[in-house]
Amino acid sequence: MTRPTALKLGTRRSALAMTQSGMVADQVRRLTGRDVELVEVTTYGDVSREHLAQIGGTGVFVSALRDALLNGEIDFAVHSLKDLPTADADGLTLAAIPSREDSRDALVARDGLTFEQLALDPRGARVGTGSPRRAAQLNAWARSLGVRIETVPIRGNVDTRIGYVASGDLDAVVLAAAGLSRLGRLSEVTELISPDVVLPAPGQGALAVECSAADAELIAVLAVLDDPFTRAAVTAERALLAALEAGCSAPVGALAEPAFEGADEPITELRLRGVVGTTDGSSLVQMSITGPTPVSREEALALGRELADEMLAKGAAGLMGERVL
Numbered sequence: 001m002t003r004p005t006a007l008k009l010g011t012r013r014s015a016l017a018m019t020q021s022g023m024v025a026d027q028v029r030r031l032t033g034r035d036v037e038l039v040e041v042t043t044y045g046d047v048s049r050e051h052l053a054q055i056g057g058t059g060v061f062v063s064a065l066r067d068a069l070l071n072g073e074i075d076f077a078v079h080s081l082k083d084l085p086t087a088d089a090d091g092l093t094l095a096a097i098p099s100r101e102d103s104r105d106a107l108v109a110r111d112g113l114t115f116e117q118l119a120l121d122p123r124g125a126r127v128g129t130g131s132p133r134r135a136a137q138l139n140a141w142a143r144s145l146g147v148r149i150e151t152v153p154i155r156g157n158v159d160t161r162i163g164y165v166a167s168g169d170l171d172a173v174v175l176a177a178a179g180l181s182r183l184g185r186l187s188e189v190t191e192l193i194s195p196d197v198v199l200p201a202p203g204q205g206a207l208a209v210e211c212s213a214a215d216a217e218l219i220a221v222l223a224v225l226d227d228p229f230t231r232a233a234v235t236a237e238r239a240l241l242a243a244l245e246a247g248c249s250a251p252v253g254a255l256a257e258p259a260f261e262g263a264d265e266p267i268t269e270l271r272l273r274g275v276v277g278t279t280d281g282s283s284l285v286q287m288s289i290t291g292p293t294p295v296s297r298e299e300a301l302a303l304g305r306e307l308a309d310e311m312l313a314k315g316a317a318g319l320m321g322e323r324v325l
Contacts, residue, residue, distance in 0.1 A: 006035040007218075010065045010074035013040045014157050016179045020207055021078040023182070024098070024225070031221055039074050041065050066092060069212060076211035076218060080179075081203035081234055086242035089210075095222035096209040100230040101178035103205035103255060105134060105198050107191040108162050108180075109172035114191045118171055119147045128154040128164050128173040132251040132279045137198040138174065139281025151279070158183060178205035199253030199275045199286075202237035206230055229267060232294040233257065239304025240274050244311065250320045251277050256303075259290045267293050274307050276316040285316045 007028065011021035018038065025036040041064050061083040068074045070091055081097065107115050118125040119142045127149050129135055135151040142149045152170060154161055158179060164170040174193070180186050209225060211218050233256035246252045252274070259269035270293045277284035289307045294300035308316075 006037040007032070007076070008037050008039045008074040010039050010041050010068050010077035012061060012065070013042060016158060016183055017078075017080075019182050020080070024078045024207065024209060027098075027225055028221065031224055039068070041068050041074070041077075066210070069210065075215070076209060076222065079208045079210065081206040081208040082176075082201040084203070084208055084238075086238045091213055092210050093213040093219060094208050095211050095219045096225035097227060097231040097234060098207055098209070098225045099227040100233070101181055101205040102192070103200045103257075104177045104195060105174050105193045105200060105204075106177040106180055106186075106189040107172055107174055107193060108165055108188050109190045110165055110168070112190050113172070115141065115172070115193065116145060119145050119149050121171075124148065124150065125171040126150045126152050126169075128152045128161060128170045130154050131174075131201070133201055133253050133275075134174050134198065135279045136251040136277035136281055136284065137253065137275065139279065140277060140284050141197055141281070143281050158185065162188060176200070176204055195255050195273070199255050199273055202241045202252065202254040203234045206234050229293070232300045233270065235297055235300035236270065236272050236294065236304040239301040240272065240308045240311075241304075243305045243308030244276065244316060244320070246276075246320050251279055252320070254304075258293075269293060270303065272303055272307050274311055276311060276319045278319050283319055285311050285314045285319060287311050287314065 009021055009025050011017050021038055025038060028036050062079055062085065065077040065079065066089055069077055109118055127138060129151055130153060138149065138151055154164060154173065158175065161173045161175060165173055177192055180189060209222050211222060236256045237254040240254045241252055244252060254274045256270050256272040258267045259271040269290055271288055271290045273288040275284055275286045287307060287310055291303050294303060
């Protein structure tokens with residue numbers, strides 16, 4: 001009996017990307033009984049040393065993987081959803097968006113300190129982040145405390161970023177909690193930052209499993225991994241980002257979650273929050289809307305667009321350093 005050929009799963013080379021892709025590969029192996037081979041793909045965002053705000057951010061961690069899919073070099077790919085451009089890719093489909101991990105940002109600080117303890121230190125605090133969105137909200141948070149911090153742009157993998165704290169070059173860094181969780185490094189977090197203070201990037205904590213739109217058999221297999229509520233929530237968040245005409249590195253945060261959540265009650269309403277701000281934290285537009293939990297892609301898109309319209313009416317466009325026109 002001929003053994004089925006291995007499915008080729010494209011992934012970035014970082015430890016986090018390999019871990020995330022390995023999780024999906026294990027699930028696909030169990031579903032299909034077929035072997036899954038990880039194929040490492042180097043993206044522009046991996047080799048460029050420029051800060052994301054300088055290179056645009058949009059698609060820099062994704063384009064090479066999508067090219068490999070379209071060229072038939074791999075069968076499917078796993079992305080961090082927050083890295084995906086909001087526009088659909090011709091010839092490809094998001095076959096699955098699995099259940100979301102923790103969407104929050106996480107602080108890794110010297111001496112086990114929280115953000116408020118750092119910010120109130122009379123010596124000041126240097127906080128590293130590669131995200132204008134985080135910089136805007138962290139600086140606004142410090143302003144609300146009546147203190148100032150210095151947000152320092154950084155690049156690199158998790159080891160590199162946390163290494164800046166261990167070496168004393170920075171007082172703290174801010175990373176996605178989901179990535180640290182998947183790497184088994186939550187013990188290094190000194191504070192999980194509430195979304196009431198810092199909203200995450202649209203889609204943060206979620207993965208996207210993408211394949212050829214023509215591969216109906218594989219689409220059917222991958223669809224089993226899909227979580228409908230996560231898909232609805234991140235679709236609304238990404239619709240907000242798209243309607244604001246903002247790229248992945250623009251200072252935009254968004255989070256859709258249950259408006260009211262009981263222990264055994266079905267989720268019937270979705271609350272979508274959005275924020276846009278200047279990176280120095282001096283100006284923020286923060287708004288939210290609540291609506292019935294979307295049961296279709298069109299309803300989720302409409303929710304995001306509605307909030308974007310309200311934010312634009314309040315001046316959000318003037319606060320974004322990057323707009324995709």
